[in-house]
Amino acid sequence: MNTMEMNRRTFVVTGASAAGGLMLGFHIPTRADAAAIMDDPWMAGEGGQEVNAWLEIAPDNAVTIRVGQSEMGEGVFTALPMIVAEELQCDWSDVKAAYADTNRHVRNTVEPYMVAAGAAKETDNLYQRMATGGSGAVRRSRIFLAQAGASARERLKQAAATAWGVARADVAAENGILSAGGNSATFGEFAAAAAEIDLDTEPAIKTPEQYTLLGQSLPRLDTPLKVNGSATYGIDVRVPDMVYAAVEVSPVPGGRLVSYDFDAVKDRSGIIGAYRLGEGGIGVLPYNLEELANRVTGIQSGVAVIADSYFRALTALQLMPKEWDAGEHGNVSDESIINGALDVLANPDDPTFNPAHSVGDVRSTIAASDNTIEATYITPYLEHACMEPLNCTAHVTADRADVWVGTQNPPRALAVAAEEAELPPEQVHLHTTFLGTGFGRRLRQDEVRQATAIAKALGRPVKVVWTREETTRQGKFRPYATYHFSASMSGDGKPEAYWNRVVSHSIFNHQLPQYLNNGLDRSALEGLDQRLPYRFDNQQTDYAIRDSHLPVHWWRSVGASQNAFAVEGFIDEMAHAAGADPLEFRLSLLPEDSEFRNPLLVAAREAGWTSDLGRGEGMGIAVAEAFGTIVAQVALVTVSRRGQLRVESVDAAIDCGHIIHPRLVQDQVESQVVFGLTAALYGEIHIKNGAVVEDNFDQYLMLRINEMPQVRTHWALSGGEKWGGIGEPAVPPVAPAITNAVFAATGKRIRRLPLRNHDLTA
């Protein structure tokens, strides 16, 4: 192994503790390195020795561990280095975290030892998995990160064994120190020798019972940077000779900028230029709804104004006369979209329904029954509302492109930039920053394409910043969905048949139609098809796609984010119709060995579950699975006579199998309760004349501190082979736990979100 092609444009945080150690944001490049890449402050001049692609050890024993996932609040800059350090057996206080180099990842395949250990395929790229999504950071990189640490540790031991003339098995590696008999040395002393060693067999990684570091709630490595303004997000990037761009594109996706009058603003101070974007303007891939590639990241028709400061660019953009043509979708509204779906939903014989799951004979069972219930549920489009408005900085020259962006998928961002810069990927350098949240939005890379096109046209570095309004209007939305349920019960209240029809805007149909399976979108059917936890003798789920012109995208917990609201609401309705306790009713529908039972029981026990509270007070329960993790929640709400709803507490029981950092999991659960509650109470994107109505926080409301419930996380861990994700699965149960609690408190059944549209007065 060697350190060739080390292009360490990385981003480093120190492992020094909260006790007041020196906290570093970006390392100052050494002179020698800086000469080669003057434009790049993102380089760690550590002078360490790389043992393998994942880690480098300096003479002073500082260990820089590279992180292949993006830090957007979930804690990967702490959790993932812990996985490596657990095996490496270095001293945790010596650990620094740095982003892995995306350019190096796309240029190189994985190191041979990883393949030999069975932790990678030969065709994998160097860092194996660099997209952050699907709640996969720990569960999907755990094995290869542990292997990187273990394989490095054994090489250090072998290097010391060779030098000391002892067997590797006799060398101990603990807290960054190698020792055998009377010999002892630091990891740093043997790092160079270790990098040259080949082992006959790669070591096995630890099993959870052997963990010593994992399982501890260690302080986050990034916190010290996030309390003094030094943490750098994409929007904070400043590179030499950089100018600023403000952009406005068609408020109706697919609409067109007819004309703009740059002459009216070009003489204002600091104005450098303007470009037409998309069709008839700059960019190699203009937006077009009909073509798959064009609709995913294609550049919407619009205009960019360039100036020497962002405010000057923005002011000129806003003052500049512009004329838009909304195009063929100019009279679409959210109402027209949802009414179209409801028409389909009302007709079970609509030929566009595809069967997603079927057991027994639902139709005739329901038709023969005189004890049936029916309900229709509706969830709206939502925007991600990333705290950091979208932005991207780019610099494109004839033979190199640099892009600075907070992205959830650096290799994909690099590929998009390469395509737009018309350069081979090897010549594109992607510098990942901290993200001011992502929630899925920053997997899309449309801002990367737009910024790269502008930088290429301009020929100098440019920072493109979208206003909050532009960020919301150019959202890639969580789809709307509509659901119809019908069920029949026997005379004693035992359910006999359950039939669910779903009509929604399909993310897969929009951007990955090759993965539709017989017209079924797997993410749209999360928890609804055979994945429904409950069992009925007769059970059927049908699905039909009804898209609109809006671009749709993954939104934290994706299909489960809305499906659980509908299913868990309707199950509650069935419980009520059967005169049963909502918890008992659920348990009665779950198989004996169902993994859903324990989380439900733990949440209920910890919350002091009761369906018998006074008027104006209620508890609701709900459970859902997402990304391999099951979360059950009990919400306690109060509703005043005047209809004021307050969510007092949420008890969440989580089964993600194992946990490596309990506090990060608790923080994630709390974060997801806030996210789910925000959507349940307020979340709704209206469409009028084809365009988004709510474009800023005065209309698109967010939960605030005065509305924060008590959130308690309870472990319901099943261990074993189960490793579930923790970035999203506590979102889905929030809405139904609350709406079920509202029903218990008021007798009002909420079948359409958000709650703010409902009158809860007594």
Added chain:
Amino acid sequence: MAISLTINGASHTVDVEPETPLLWVLRDTVGLTGTKYGCGIAKCGACTVLVDDRKAFSCTTKVSAVVGKDVTTIEGLSDDNSHPLQVAWIEQDVPQCGYCQSGQIMAAAALLSQRPDPSDLDIDAAMSDNICRCGTYSRIRSAIHRAAEIAKG
């Protein structure tokens, strides 16, 4: 137009239009990027700074309005993370993505300068201008109480 400002105790002369929001002067002209842009309409608190020790939304404060006043940004709280709010924030690992936290901490600083020992209701009232999309609210609350304790010594 040349405008003289005092930011974190240091004098700066900037050449910008007087109606430029303080936010963009801090971030783009002076280079203090700790103060964040979130909404531009005084609805998220990400841009919160202190002007003469009182909380201000820098996105809707014209630069001309702070001439002759003391502006304090997150970078001005301390040189070494030693401000009681920073100590408490680190102790409780408050931030997740961290994007809102400069604004949260500056809003909390304004609160503590008015009410050294705030109640939960004081915190609700003072901090509900600040959105945290990561939902760190319960730790923000406990860290403010903790900072009040540290400040008392």
